[in-house]
Amino acid sequence: MNAPSEAILVEQLRAGSDEAFESLVREHGGVMLATARRVLGQDADAQDAVQDAFVQAFRKIDTFHGESKLRTWLHRITVNASLMKLRSSRSRPAVSIDELLPQFLEDGHRTVGEKRWSDPGLVAAERSETRAIVREMIDCLPDDYREVVLLRDVEQLDTKETADFLGVGLAVVKTRLHRARQALRTLLARRFAGVTGC
């Protein structure tokens, strides 16, 4: 959608137009659903999150000033609605993060080497299987770590945006992301070595 028509659409939304709202849903709903699916990993919850996001978007349309694209604005609202759903729907206890971090000897050197990973598939046939494994392992992480991975490495938000979403400082985002990636690496290594579960 180009800029002038976006401005007109926003005007109509502010005026409470049903047609404008419906065209907003049809124009942006698919992309928002894809976002919610990435964050939530579950289709039913993703649809609920998109519904929540649209209701909020409609309620908050007066706060949209056109300094970002409508698409970007809706993306943030969708990510936020999805995070809310995610927090309320943890289905199993997370693993302890410390146990998944690398171990060192007293002199600061590594205890054991890493086995090389057989190249887990990015080829088309294996992609959906790999995707499911990665998602399962992300869901093993404690909430704080899971969220930072989803925002930074899945949704590709930058450190500042992620910090704003989570209400923490930049340094906390960096530390948490690093620990989360290390833990996820351990979980993936175990899975590729044939261990099931978290």
Next chain:
Amino acid sequence: MLTCRELFEFLHDYLARDLSLAQRASFELHLTVCKHCREYLATYKKTIDLTCAACEPDDDVPEDVPEDLVQAILNARRSK
């Protein structure tokens, strides 16, 4: 020379290109002599790649919104 533990602490900033030239040089020097850290770095990067690639949209997921979701959203708005 960095220890492995120190190298691990720098890993995030190394990949984000946030290290000073001197820090970067000592990071890379450690990598040239330490096979463990080289292999760890490779799998750490692979983890990031898989996380990113694993979340790209499925080819078979349509960009369209299911019609029942559209209707549910329109109804939810009317009821507010």
